[in-house]
Amino acid sequence: MIFVNACIREEDSRTLRIAKDILKNENIEEIDLNKMNLLPYTYSNNPVMHGIKDEFIDLSKKIANSDGLIIAAPFWDMSFPALLKVFLEKLSIVDVMFKDTGETCLGIAKCPFMFLITTRGMNIDDESPLEQATPYLKALCELWGIEKFDSISAYNLDYSSSSIVEEKIKNAIKEGKEKLDNLKK
Numbered sequence: 001m002i003f004v005n006a007c008i009r010e011e012d013s014r015t016l017r018i019a020k021d022i023l024k025n026e027n028i029e030e031i032d033l034n035k036m037n038l039l040p041y042t043y044s045n046n047p048v049m050h051g052i053k054d055e056f057i058d059l060s061k062k063i064a065n066s067d068g069l070i071i072a073a074p075f076w077d078m079s080f081p082a083l084l085k086v087f088l089e090k091l092s093i094v095d096v097m098f099k100d101t102g103e104t105c106l107g108i109a110k111c112p113f114m115f116l117i118t119t120r121g122m123n124i125d126d127e128s129p130l131e132q133a134t135p136y137l138k139a140l141c142e143l144w145g146i147e148k149f150d151s152i153s154a155y156n157l158d159y160s161s162s163s164i165v166e167e168k169i170k171n172a173i174k175e176g177k178e179k180l181d182n183l184k185k
């Protein structure tokens with residue numbers, strides 16, 4: 001499985017703490033987005049515009065053929081950090097993740113699932129229309145052909161006592177392990 005670490009804080013990241021606990025007994029390959037020099041595509045740096053091989057094609061193929069994609073990302077600006085969006089955009093390569101049929105796109109990734117691990121400081125639950133990470137990632141799964149999506153979150157962490165925060169984190173870890181086990185079936 002591929003684990004994408006999109007946690008911007010290197011220390012004291014509640015999201016990363018939950019992810020590391022959920023994944024501690026799993027066979028994963030971690031991709032730390034903080035260690036990559038990710039810039040959004042522009043006309044001048046987009047390989048498709050210039051007919052050159054995309055530097056992300058091998059990584060995109062690896063993820064497309066992985067046993068699962070797990071993403072840890074905090075809730076930022078109603079979604080997730082822009083760094084993750086840039087990364088996902090670079091992975092979304094025609095004839096690797098999807099095919100263009102001339103009328104629509106058809107997902108071709110063999111990866112069976114995507115799992116989001118997140119925390120929110122605000123009191124915004126998973127069903128809130130203010131939470132836009134999940135709808136985007138579900139749409140991306142549809143584009144890529146990833147059949148299963150699930151997520152785990154702990155929220156209202158910035159406005160809760162430290163004991164309640166700890167309880168929410170422990171509950172998220174427990175539920176996250178169960179959800180990941182179900183996704184792997």
